[in-house]
Amino acid sequence: MTDSINPPPTAAHLARPLAVLRREAGRPLIAVTAPTGYGKTMLLRALADTLSGENTVLWLSLGPENNKNDRFLAQIADAIAGTTSDVHIFVDRYEAIHEDSFHRALEQLIEDAGERVQFYIASRVKLPFYHRLRSRHPGPYMLTCEHLKMNSGEMTQAIRRETGRELAAGPAKRLYALTDGWPLAVMHYAALLKENRAEPLHERAALEALPVEMYGILLDNVFLEQPPETLPFMLFTSVPDFFDTALARLVTEDPDCQETLERLLATNLLLTRGEGGRFRYVPLFAAWLRNRLYESDERAPATIHALVSRWAEERGMLVEAVWHALRTPDMERAAGLLLGDIEITLAQPCGRLLELLDQFPTQEVVRRPSLALLHAFLLINDHRISAAEKVIDLAEALMTDEFYSFGPTGENLRGYFATIRSRIALMRLDSERGIALMHEAAALLLGPGRLYTHFNAIEPAGSSLLRSNAGFWGAIDQALAIYGYAEPLWGGSNQGYGIIQTILGECYYLRGQLEEAERSLQRGLFIGLDLLDTGIVLPAALTLVQLRLATGETQAARAMLEEIRLQIAARASVDTDAVLEACQALVHIKTGQTAAVRKWLKEQRQDTGAVPDITWLYEYIVLLRAYICLGRTREGLAFGERLAYYAEARNLHYYVAEINLLLALLHADGGDNGTAVRKLEKSLETGSKEGYVQLYLEEWDKAEPLVGALTKKLRLHSTPGSGESVAFCRRLQQLRDERWLSTDKDRFVRARLTNKEYAILQLLIEGRSNNDIADKLAIRLETVKTHCKNIYGKLGLKGRKAVMRHFEDIRGAARSR
Numbered sequence: 001m002t003d004s005i006n007p008p009p010t011a012a013h014l015a016r017p018l019a020v021l022r023r024e025a026g027r028p029l030i031a032v033t034a035p036t037g038y039g040k041t042m043l044l045r046a047l048a049d050t051l052s053g054e055n056t057v058l059w060l061s062l063g064p065e066n067n068k069n070d071r072f073l074a075q076i077a078d079a080i081a082g083t084t085s086d087v088h089i090f091v092d093r094y095e096a097i098h099e100d101s102f103h104r105a106l107e108q109l110i111e112d113a114g115e116r117v118q119f120y121i122a123s124r125v126k127l128p129f130y131h132r133l134r135s136r137h138p139g140p141y142m143l144t145c146e147h148l149k150m151n152s153g154e155m156t157q158a159i160r161r162e163t164g165r166e167l168a169a170g171p172a173k174r175l176y177a178l179t180d181g182w183p184l185a186v187m188h189y190a191a192l193l194k195e196n197r198a199e200p201l202h203e204r205a206a207l208e209a210l211p212v213e214m215y216g217i218l219l220d221n222v223f224l225e226q227p228p229e230t231l232p233f234m235l236f237t238s239v240p241d242f243f244d245t246a247l248a249r250l251v252t253e254d255p256d257c258q259e260t261l262e263r264l265l266a267t268n269l270l271l272t273r274g275e276g277g278r279f280r281y282v283p284l285f286a287a288w289l290r291n292r293l294y295e296s297d298e299r300a301p302a303t304i305h306a307l308v309s310r311w312a313e314e315r316g317m318l319v320e321a322v323w324h325a326l327r328t329p330d331m332e333r334a335a336g337l338l339l340g341d342i343e344i345t346l347a348q349p350c351g352r353l354l355e356l357l358d359q360f361p362t363q364e365v366v367r368r369p370s371l372a373l374l375h376a377f378l379l380i381n382d383h384r385i386s387a388a389e390k391v392i393d394l395a396e397a398l399m400t401d402e403f404y405s406f407g408p409t410g411e412n413l414r415g416y417f418a419t420i421r422s423r424i425a426l427m428r429l430d431s432e433r434g435i436a437l438m439h440e441a442a443a444l445l446l447g448p449g450r451l452y453t454h455f456n457a458i459e460p461a462g463s464s465l466l467r468s469n470a471g472f473w474g475a476i477d478q479a480l481a482i483y484g485y486a487e488p489l490w491g492g493s494n495q496g497y498g499i500i501q502t503i504l505g506e507c508y509y510l511r512g513q514l515e516e517a518e519r520s521l522q523r524g525l526f527i528g529l530d531l532l533d534t535g536i537v538l539p540a541a542l543t544l545v546q547l548r549l550a551t552g553e554t555q556a557a558r559a560m561l562e563e564i565r566l567q568i569a570a571r572a573s574v575d576t577d578a579v580l581e582a583c584q585a586l587v588h589i590k591t592g593q594t595a596a597v598r599k600w601l602k603e604q605r606q607d608t609g610a611v612p613d614i615t616w617l618y619e620y621i622v623l624l625r626a627y628i629c630l631g632r633t634r635e636g637l638a639f640g641e642r643l644a645y646y647a648e649a650r651n652l653h654y655y656v657a658e659i660n661l662l663l664a665l666l667h668a669d670g671g672d673n674g675t676a677v678r679k680l681e682k683s684l685e686t687g688s689k690e691g692y693v694q695l696y697l698e699e700w701d702k703a704e705p706l707v708g709a710l711t712k713k714l715r716l717h718s719t720p721g722s723g724e725s726v727a728f729c730r731r732l733q734q735l736r737d738e739r740w741l742s743t744d745k746d747r748f749v750r751a752r753l754t755n756k757e758y759a760i761l762q763l764l765i766e767g768r769s770n771n772d773i774a775d776k777l778a779i780r781l782e783t784v785k786t787h788c789k790n791i792y793g794k795l796g797l798k799g800r801k802a803v804m805r806h807f808e809d810i811r812g813a814a815r816s817r
Contacts, residue, residue: 013154029140037184038148040122094123149181162190171203238289342408346455366394415444453496458535463618466506474654498527512693657687688728
């Protein structure tokens, strides 16, 4: 028997569920139950195609007419009896069957068929007899939409394949949240983007249009397939993002809501039950239901939103309570919820809080000064400088009294406004005004302010505070100005002081002040561990690991990384595995363990062809370093150029310098020294201005020839600012020489001196006079003096006594021998 349709080739995302089907092939029944558009037919057809040959394969596609067709089942039984080979029976569109007699007959057929017969049944609704077969051994197996839906990577690849367009990280995230990986919806979104449409849409407009695009499919294939009495229930329960039985009963006033939910779960597979008895619709379907509710009943949505807001508040779900208050709309209640307990408010994800505050009309925010401060505080943390300034300007224009209290803490609101203006000035590189405003704020707040000591919006799994918004994206002068000023105002084991110490430690490290960096980073690490704040622990620990590597303490670096991994695993709930594994890979890179680097690189799942995600920049940089380590120049250049464009477009100071430095090394590895020098020059435009000494010293062995070539080029062809870069290069060379002299003296002098000069240095270290050296080496006294003068110049030492003093340890070792 054959299907009445010709199914399309298997979609790429079905490779995973196809592997599950093959793994479970020995079971008497495999049910594939999912709504329309999940590829059930394609999946079964792909499996059927692999089972041809010695097997008997039957393909059946059902329709309503089969409910009364007993002969249909008899033919299946005859086919099974008429062969001795393995029989695989594929039944598609089983949702067409509603007669109990048919269900019972097929169930009995499966029971009696024997081990050589397997049934594969695809249906939009759950099979009514499935649970009764579970007592068999082996029992049946069910694939649901959770098996069949696309993951985020498959979704972006499908969009790229269909449209030739690269979906940016933000729209990709929103699309996945809306569709929950529903393949049919993803393909309709791709169709909205296609350039062969009369009016192709941009990404955001396509997202907004998708529920309308899916209207007919959701109406005919999902909504109207449900019993009429359940339709109002679905509309009302779509208002909250999720609900439990109690909330469903509250908004629907249905005393039998538990029974209604069970009926819907059996037939409407776009409704799922999760942990804790919470139910949710696929977000796209929920949006569709809400739109239908708003169109059919103007008053009901506001009533339901108000009920849900109070239900959420009673259960401590602040974000949900505020969101539904805004939908009512009840601005006073929404503002009161946000300002009622600032500790609870600022414990919520900053992105969610900003989404809520952005939904307030501007006039509703600025007429409430405390709410305006909260909004500006979060906008600054999101690097939305102009928006934060506008909110403060508008709010202050309405403030006529000298003193305004910040409701949640009782502190002077004008003091907090001054802190916002100070941060804005520092972000715009106006240090003088920024510091003046910090003085003003400290006077008004009588210190740093409770918001900054306890409630700072930092990434819990971030790799750096200096290279984040908190550190002005690596602007060291600004970071030192604000945090150096603030340090004496703080104290104790609080979050604000931990952030200050960690950022200062990162500044000192990049400036090459390693002892100062060690002290500040250890303080920050101690506070972070005490508070169980991974947003402080990770940046402090990762910088300390780099510091250990920079000073040659490889074992200490490994030990610290392992200790931090254990501390976080035992005491914190934040997922930090990706960052810690990237740091481990960096240790492997620095110590030349290419096999371990290759293994880490193979395990990475970042899409290097997609638009970068700012939260993954540390991992991206390590990925780029891995390409250099393994000699994968072409891949590194393609990825590095994409990263450089991203960093430059967002003014991420440090990353602009580091990525262009790594691109210079990649071009040099590829033999293109001209481009390598230009990339180094680009890196130094930022790096010399900010003083990123340690960044270049860590790559000095590879970068030194390029630095020499660039210095020569800039001296021959001077440009505005080139003098600063040349001076910075000289400083790097001097610092490198000083470090070699203090850590690896023999390596340093061998690199700087000729063989004859090296031999004379050994005799100088032993305390020999010029005459003794001349006799020992059989050369003229004047020649010895000339060589000594050259040695002093090359080593940066002032004379014989300085040489003997600096190489005292070598002289002592020689005497002991």
